[in-house]
Amino acid sequence: MNKVQNNKAWLLVLPVFLLVAFSAIIPLMTVVNYSVQDIFDQNNAYFVGLEWYQEVMSVPRLQDSLARQFFYSGTVLLIEVPLGICVALMMPTRGWTASLSLIVLALPLLIPWNVVGTIWQIFARSDIGLLGYVINGIGIDYNYTNNSVDAWFTVLLMDVWHWTSLIALLCYSGLRAIPDAYYQAARIDRASSWAIFRYIQLPKLQGVLIIGVLLRFMDSFMIYTEPFVLTGGGPGNSTTFLSQTLTKMAIGQFDIGPAAAFSIIYFLIVLLVSWLFFTTITHLDKDKVKEQSHD
Amino acid sequence: MNWMAWTLPTAIFFSTIGSIIVMMTVWEIRSPCIERKGFLPISTTRGDRLFIGLLSSAFIHLFTLGFTSLNIWLALIASVIWLISLMRWG
Structure with a gap:
């Protein structure tokens, strides 16, 4: 075995290395x-x-915000991943309804974080927002500015609204990539729709799901703008996540x-x-x- | 370099990391490593083991600092032993 060793291509990586050194390593x-x-x-x-x-x-303040951050990311994943899979399974596969649902799902992903925060800030207000008004109207006392449970509910709902589409779209593309032969084999075996989901669709979705979970974890772990605009971290410190605590410490104080x-x-x-x-x-x-x- | 606010301990820290990376590069060129499986659940290359070792050493230090009142030099000694055994048998 006489393999030619030529590592000159590594020199082509040098400009990227210099850029990364300037923007990341030295800082x-x-x-x-x-x-x-x-x-x-x-x-x-x-x-x-x-x-x-x-x-x-x-310091308890930092421990608390770390715990809050893990709880938030965990909850976000627990809600969005199963929900995204369900949405992807229910989406039409062909015709104009397929295109329409793709566009509708992609819309929230196009909205900037601070705009999402503003939308929910107004939408969930109990005096002028539709959501807050309706919840109060059916007899549930809801006010996200002074009740921490309501604040958490609103922040989570906002994130689910904003990012479930990402999981759904990833799963949708994963589902479309499954060859029809698998479904034909399942039909011959008279497999139930649960068996098809459990033994064909879910295993085939593994790859996209790992990427989706990774993206959602990283995004939710560094979340800053949305809760900052929506609740400002309040009431008290109940929705102050890691990055906000950090910013307060570094720039505020x-x-x-x-x-x-x-x-x-x-x-x-x-x-x-x-x-x-x-x-x-x-x-x-x-x-x-x-x-x-x-x- | 004044803006980077260097101190002697951090300078020693970064030059140690830097020289480890340089030495690993020289070692790799002189005798390229083969991926193998040791006591870790995954098969790793030399560089993988170095990364795992350094990252876990960081957490050993943090754990010692945050949850025990042991001397931090003990954590350093433990990390060096851990790093060497990981490189050898990991």
């Missing part, structure tokens, strides 16, 4: 430097070791040291989760290749 290193110092101004910075990390992890320590922890969590997803995806592909080579 990240600076953040690490900030996180071990108490900085008053450019000439007054004192080395404090890992004190900020210790402080950041023991100018606590650069603790904010840097906190963003490093935030970064490590995101890195861990993304790596887990990435490894799962790549290893699923590898397993498939192995299976096929065994056949």
